[in-house]
Amino acid sequence: MKKIRHIALCLDLTEMDNLLLSYVKRLDDYFEFDSLTLLHLIEIEELPSEINSIVPELGKSIEEVIQNELSEKAETYFGKDNENIRFHIHQGGDVETFASYMDKEDFGLVILGKKSAYLGSGILSGKIVRLINCNTLFVPEITNPNFENVVITLDFSSYSDKVINIGLNLKNIINSSLHPVHVIKSGVQYFPYIKNFNKYAQELENEAKKQYKRFQKKHHLSEEITLLKDSDLHISKLIYNYAVRESANLIIAGNKGKKDEGDLLIGSIAEQLIAHDKNLPVLIVK
Structure with missing residues (x-):
């Protein structure tokens, strides 16, 4: 089997992100991926007016705000300014175009969280796996990064x-x-x-x-x-x-x-x- 070089991890800014990052870090310790892309889909077509009104005050776009949040989380597990980590924030809530982006990037593996107790039902993950052509790893919230x-x-x-x-x-x-x-x-x-x-x-x-x-x-x-x-x-x-x-x-x-x-x-x-x-x-x- 050829080496898996480029992987993607879908994060949703919930507590489960930490579990997924820990899981991926353990995989990376073994496989030494060339790059990791952290993905986030903004699931609504238009942001609420309340959020839009405060974004200019932050001096950053909503994509930059989310990327900074993901970057801070990733830093805990992969260190600061890791050149092998990329980010993609997808706006518009369109799962089909989000899936098309992943296929275009030709990831060797896409990792998704599967929720049952954390806030959220995992419906989005189910939609994504039906649409993309990449190998897809579902990681439930009750799991440890163990592969014995x-x-x-x-x-x-x-x-x-x-x-x-x-x-x-x-x-x-x-x-x-x-x-x-x-x-x-x-x-x-x-x-x-x-x-x-x-x-x-x-x-x-x-x-x-x-x-x-x-x-x-x-x-x-x-x-x-x-x-x-x-x-x-x-x-x-x-x-x-x-x-x-x-x-x-x-x-x-x-x-x-x-x-x-x-x-x-x-x-x-x-x-x-x-x-x-x-x-x-x-x-x-x-």
Whole structure:
């Protein structure tokens, strides 16, 4: 996997900014990014008249005021006058043009906060991940910058190669333990109606093992895969529950799976993994 050189971090001037900056600092200690761009979207099209009236008295534009605030926060974690840190304040509240800017910059990774307890609901983060083409890391508010145990979700689609490469990069640089997982979709709800269902389910399991053997050989993976059998739970819930049992610090998932329609901006499994009730960091591979 090529080195991730340029990353972006979305901040919103709340308490969660400190958690995100701490998380990115830990990543930078390992990966030594070439540059970090701190982003902020002014989510309203026009500032209230009360704010506009005091801006001239400050002697600065609203963008300069916000940039100074972000700069002060960044200084705590990365030192003063760090030449590798840039800023982009996006006005107008237009998420689409904000996403277009990020794609144009071709960031190797965009990091977003996912809120549940802090003020805000994380709706903006959800919109952004649906629009951008960059790999996107969702960091919930209840997390630590630790990367010891990483779950890599595999469906043997075109995304699986990318997911494995990122996992191996973490293993090589951070010495992370990898936990490959695959969900066997056997249609268990049809069990009473399918003759020889157990034989059919065993054939699916054998095929999954064969596919993983090919991936192991291709990527020189030593880790064994965990095969989860589908149930009445959504696939994302099976994966999430497994990650919790393994004390995972990160889940890496492809943006779409084999069954997702081609025109979807984000696949159903990825969509559920970043839902507000999930409290593990998730890296969505685009």
